[in-house]
Amino acid sequence: MATKKVESKIEIPAMDFRMATLHVVGDSPLIVHAWSEKAKRMMLEKQMKKATKGKEVRDPFAEFLDSLYWLSERPADVTPENFSEVAKTAKFGFPALAFKAAAIDAAYQQGLIEKKTTLRGAILVIGEMAEIRGSIPVMREDMCRIGQGSADLRYRGEFKEWETDLTVRYNAGAVSLEQIVNAFTAGGFACGVGEWRPAKDGNFGMFHIE
Numbered sequence: 001m002a003t004k005k006v007e008s009k010i011e012i013p014a015m016d017f018r019m020a021t022l023h024v025v026g027d028s029p030l031i032v033h034a035w036s037e038k039a040k041r042m043m044l045e046k047q048m049k050k051a052t053k054g055k056e057v058r059d060p061f062a063e064f065l066d067s068l069y070w071l072s073e074r075p076a077d078v079t080p081e082n083f084s085e086v087a088k089t090a091k092f093g094f095p096a097l098a099f100k101a102a103a104i105d106a107a108y109q110q111g112l113i114e115k116k117t118t119l120r121g122a123i124l125v126i127g128e129m130a131e132i133r134g135s136i137p138v139m140r141e142d143m144c145r146i147g148q149g150s151a152d153l154r155y156r157g158e159f160k161e162w163e164t165d166l167t168v169r170y171n172a173g174a175v176s177l178e179q180i181v182n183a184f185t186a187g188g189f190a191c192g193v194g195e196w197r198p199a200k201d202g203n204f205g206m207f208h209i210e
Helices: 037-047 060-067 083-089 097-109 116-120 177-190
Strands: 017-026 030-032 092-095 123-125 129-134 138-145 151-159 162-171 207-209
Touching: 017 177, 030 092, 060 138, 060 151, 092 097, 097 116, 097 123, 097 177, 162 177, 177 207
Parallel strands: none
Antiparallel strands: 017 162, 017 207, 030 151, 092 129, 123 162, 129 162, 138 151
């Protein structure tokens, strides 16, 4: 006997995309450490097995400048003496995705979501860099442990006081704005951003949402 072919229709509900701005306020200093062009070049040369030159004399101030995420053009004549004046008009940033990563990790750790993919696919932080506003960055000198138990000094920028704004696009059918704010607030407390953040056994880079 001939069988009757039954067609099934799958209905996919329309996506409810919305935009929101989250005002992030730092609760503890933010330590930044951007990859310098020199560090990236050395990494590439090592991977390509090229011969490298002997160690150069270190310049702590240059390493400090390289650690900052410059959004405005970095002047060629920055010195320790004129940095404060330069920084007053310069713009600095921080990777925006770091805030999303902190929110997702904290929401998962605290049981706000069952799977990280749920929130990862429901929100999108617009832009590569979030502009950091606040105090003029200062240079830190920190002792850090590297391979095989040896130690080294690191010179990095620190914002004592800071804030930023994140533009978020989200699927309101999957997550509410209140849930997003809660996740980012949890991220600011439990994970943080930057060096020596709570997720790395520190207490820097903590923040909340206002």
